[in-house]
Amino acid sequence: MAKLKFLLAGNPNVGKSTLFNHLTGMKQHVGNWPGKTVERKSGSFKFDGNEIEVIDLPGNYSLTPYSVEEIVSRDAIIHEPNDAVINIIDAENIQRNLYLTLQIMETGANTVLCVNMLNYAEDVGFEIDLKKLEKTLGIPVVVVDAREADGIDELIKRTIETTKKPTDNSKDLSYGIELDDQIEEVKKLFPNLKMGSAPDSWVAVKLLEADDEALDLAEASPDKENLRKLTEIRKQLETEFDDKIDDVFIDARYAEIDNIMKKCVKKPSGENETLTDKIDKVVTNRFIGIPIFLFIIFFVFFITFKIGAPYQDFIDYLFGLLGDWLLGFFGEGLISSLLVKGVIGGVGSVLTFVPIIFILFFLLSLIEDCGYLARAAFVIDRLMYKFMGLSGKAFIPLILGIGCNVTGVMATRTLANESDRISTILALPFISCSARIPIYALFTSVFFADPIQQSVVTFGLYIVGMIVSVIVAKVLKCTVFKDDSAPFIMELPPYRIPTLKSSLLHMWERGSLFIKKAGTIILGVCVLVWILSNLPPGVEEASINSVLGMFGSIIAPIFAPLGFGFWQAAVAFVTGLLAKETVVSTFGTLFGVGESGLEAVLPVLFTPLSALSFMMFCLLSGPCAAHFGTVKQETNSWKWTILSWGMCFIIGYVVALIIYQGGLLILGPNSPYV
Amino acid sequence: MARTVDDLQPGESGIVKKHRVHGSLGKHLREMGLINGTAIKLERRAPLGYPVEIRIQGFSLALRKEEAQAIELQ
Numbered sequence: 232m233a234k235l236k237f238l239l240a241g242n243p244n245v246g247k248s249t250l251f252n253h254l255t256g257m258k259q260h261v262g263n264w265p266g267k268t269v270e271r272k273s274g275s276f277k278f279d280g281n282e283i284e285v286i287d288l289p290g291n292y293s294l295t296p297y298s299v300e301e302i303v304s305r306d307a308i309i310h311e312p313n314d315a316v317i318n319i320i321d322a323e324n325i326q327r328n329l330y331l332t333l334q335i336m337e338t339g340a341n342t343v344l345c346v347n348m349l350n351y352a353e354d355v356g357f358e359i360d361l362k363k364l365e366k367t368l369g370i371p372v373v374v375v376d377a378r379e380a381d382g383i384d385e386l387i388k389r390t391i392e393t394t395k396k397p398t399d400n401s402k403d404l405s406y407g408i409e410l411d412d413q414i415e416e417v418k419k420l421f422p423n424l425k426m427g428s429a430p431d432s433w434v435a436v437k438l439l440e441a442d443d444e445a446l447d448l449a450e451a452s453p454d455k456e457n458l459r460k461l462t463e464i465r466k467q468l469e470t471e472f473d474d475k476i477d478d479v480f481i482d483a484r485y486a487e488i489d490n491i492m493k494k495c496v497k498k499p500s501g502e503n504e505t506l507t508d509k510i511d512k513v514v515t516n517r518f519i520g521i522p523i524f525l526f527i528i529f530f531v532f533f534i535t536f537k538i539g540a541p542y543q544d545f546i547d548y549l550f551g552l553l554g555d556w557l558l559g560f561f562g563e564g565l566i567s568s569l570l571v572k573g574v575i576g577g578v579g580s581v582l583t584f585v586p587i588i589f590i591l592f593f594l595l596s597l598i599e600d601c602g603y604l605a606r607a608a609f610v611i612d613r614l615m616y617k618f619m620g621l622s623g624k625a626f627i628p629l630i631l632g633i634g635c636n637v638t639g640v641m642a643t644r645t646l647a648n649e650s651d652r653i654s655t656i657l658a659l660p661f662i663s664c665s666a667r668i669p670i671y672a673l674f675t676s677v678f679f680a681d682p683i684q685q686s687v688v689t690f691g692l693y694i695v696g697m698i699v700s701v702i703v704a705k706v707l708k709c710t711v712f713k714d715d716s717a718p719f720i721m722e723l724p725p726y727r728i729p730t731l732k733s734s735l736l737h738m739w740e741r742g743s744l745f746i747k748k749a750g751t752i753i754l755g756v757c758v759l760v761w762i763l764s765n766l767p768p769g770v771e772e773a774s775i776n777s778v779l780g781m782f783g784s785i786i787a788p789i790f791a792p793l794g795f796g797f798w799q800a801a802v803a804f805v806t807g808l809l810a811k812e813t814v815v816s817t818f819g820t821l822f823g824v825g826e827s828g829l830e831a832v833l834p835v836l837f838t839p840l841s842a843l844s845f846m847m848f849c850l851l852s853g854p855c856a857a858h859f860g861t862v863k864q865e866t867n868s869w870k871w872t873i874l875s876w877g878m879c880f881i882i883g884y885v886v887a888l889i890i891y892q893g894g895l896l897i898l899g900p901n902s903p904y905v
Numbered sequence: 906m907a908r909t910v911d912d913l914q915p916g917e918s919g920i921v922k923k924h925r926v927h928g929s930l931g932k933h934l935r936e937m938g939l940i941n942g943t944a945i946k947l948e949r950r951a952p953l954g955y956p957v958e959i960r961i962q963g964f965s966l967a968l969r970k971e972e973a974q975a976i977e978l979q
Contacts, residue, residue: 292933292936292937293933293936295932295936297929297932297933323963324962324963324964325963326938326962326963327937327938327962327963327964330936330937330938477932478932478935481932481935481936481940482940482941485938485940498963508948511948511949511958512949515949515951515952515958516952517950517952518952520951520952521952521953605967608967609951609956609958609967610951610952612951612955612956612967612969613951613953613954613955613956614953616969719956719967719968719969720930720933720934720937720966720967720968720972721956721966721967722964722965722966722967723958723965723966723967724964724965
């Protein structure tokens with residue numbers, strides 16, 4: 232059986248993922264590109280006795296490396312051995328899409344052009360002569376309907392055919408006489424320079440464009456002294472064209488595209504108002520655009536929790552049953568304690584979020600696939616940029632953080648810009664997630680009798696969290712990411728009816744990642760905490776004599792300036808790192824009173840002021856282990872993960888310190904709140 | 906002062922003379938087809954004034970104020 236490897240390339244929004252999903256179905260692996268934070272999707276399938284591996288390259292507009300995505304795509308094409316590159320294009324956008332096609336052909340790759348959404352293009356009046364296009368480009372052109380899965384067999388058949396006699400059409404591409412002559416000249420200057428599988432002409436173009444990678448290689452080559460001549464040629468060309476050399480190449484490619492278009496494509500004549508125009512007139516309207524945006528966000532949120540909550544309760548109930556059963560089966564003892572308190576208590580509480588995460592990602596994927604997400608970003612961008620220095624797209628992850636910070640971090644995948652993504656991820660943990668609610672509920676009910684006071688305190692906590700989040704993002708954007716101006720150029724794709732399959736797959740991708748994490752990182756930490764609370768052997772569980780208790784006693788003084796320097800609070804903080812829901816249950820365990828008895832015990836240790844300080848610290852000092860596990864996964868970097876956690880701890884500490892010490896100063900020692 | 910995309914009214918079109926968007930973003934825009942001599946249309950403005958939606962080479966793109974002002978028209 233022959234093994235083949237196809238790369239799938241294309242602009243964003245051309246149906247690349249849909250095609251990829253059809254080809255590979257559930258047999259796909261999502262991970263990060265080695266050393267890069269860009270998502271790498273690969274999958275395999277069998278066709279006519281061939282074992283075919285497909286790698287989905289990041290969607291991009293060109294192969295010029297100025298974003299990680301483009302570097303990844305370019306490296307994959309010229310450095311990773313492949314049998315063919317399938318370039319999928321949106322027929323309605325053929326002119327711009329051909330730019331990437333030409334760039335791929337320049338690399339000498341064995342290219343197949345896959346024309347998608349031809350019916351949409353024909354509906355608006357495009358006439359594309361596919362036979363002529365195939366002849367002009369010199370590569371196979373295949374029409375598919377990725378949504379309906381039409382033409383995919385034909386695509387694969389023809390791609391396999393090309394692997395038998397691969398075509399390199401880079402020689403037939405022309406940039407106009409002057410440029411072609413100079414490219415020949417440069418080729419002669421560096422005859423020994425090789426970049427992966429790319430042809431000499433490609434290397435010559437890159438040298439002329441002053442591409443960093445190419446120049447470094449030239450510097451290290453035996454023809455190093457010819458670099459001076461290269462600079463001369465470049466200067467001469469720039470004077471001749473009165474333009475920067477890379478712009479000259481861009482113009483040359485578009486001139487070539489113009490020729491191709493003239494030969495093969497008849498563009499629609501008049502400008503008819505499309506359905507997209509009609510919808511956009513409403514959803515981006517000056518007056519109702521923002522209300523519509525808020526309504527849709529609210530609706531997603533509402534549906535998620537409305538549908539998700541019963542399932543959440545149901546899973547909680549199932550784990551309760553499982554716990555009871557285990558207790559009955561093993562009897563009171565170490566094993567049942569490990570399983571019930573350690574595993575179910577930690578992992579179970581996190582797994583109850585699974586329905587919410589699945590529903591949320593399903594809805595988000597629908598919104599994204601139909602094209603509204605881009606409009607949402609368009610509508611809210613100015614506000615976001617002003618206050619947080621972030622693009623409008625960052626709004627969604629931040630809002631999702633209110634439900635669960637983990638989902639928020641996962642949703643940052645919709646942000647293309649790396650610095651926006653990291654800033655959003657670092658700003659997210661201060662958004663109060665739903666797991667913190669039990670803490671607020673317990674402490675406000677115990678220490679603030681007046682219902683109005685209770686609401687003010689709870690509301691205040693949410694607001695402080697958001698303010699800190701805004702400040703953190705803004706500060707990051709003004710310092711660490713200052714040079715990265717995070718420009719906002721975003722394509723607004725035409726509206727399309729989303730497919731169920733793609734949304735379901737998307738949901739499964741994200742959701743299963745979450746389950747996997749709960750099964751590994753969180754399980755590990757839960758078991759560890761349980762072990763520590765039961766060591767040394769024979770000790771009363773989670774008492775001050777256990778390792779956990781002793782550790783709590785050691786770190787407790789750190790929290791004294793915040794008003795809660797006793798070991799129980801320290802232990803609750805540590806277990807709260809697992810899952811914030813466990814803070815309350817930990818107090819229950821530590822005082823041996825259960826959650827209902829806490830109302831009597833807590834006022835002995837806390838004052839209203841120190842309770843406020845404690846709640847603030849719980850809010851700001853980071854959500855949970857699952858969150859930071861996700862941060863590691865999504866940033867692919869320990870540096871950002873540790874920085875994120877450190878920042879949470881320090882900010883939480885400082886704000887709680889200000890509240891407690893400031894409160895002492897303002898209220899005075901005799902206040903009933905102190 | 907040269908006329909820029911930012912001076913267009915929603916629905917109005919022009920021809921790109923040159924653009925002064927700097928660095929990689931400028932190059933990116935050029936590669937997306939914002940080259941000299943291309944027709945450009947300002948479709949609409951976002952509810953808060955910016956970004957603006959432009960149409961070039963048959964597709965729509967959102968740009969912030971600075972970029973809209975950096976694209977000069979003939």
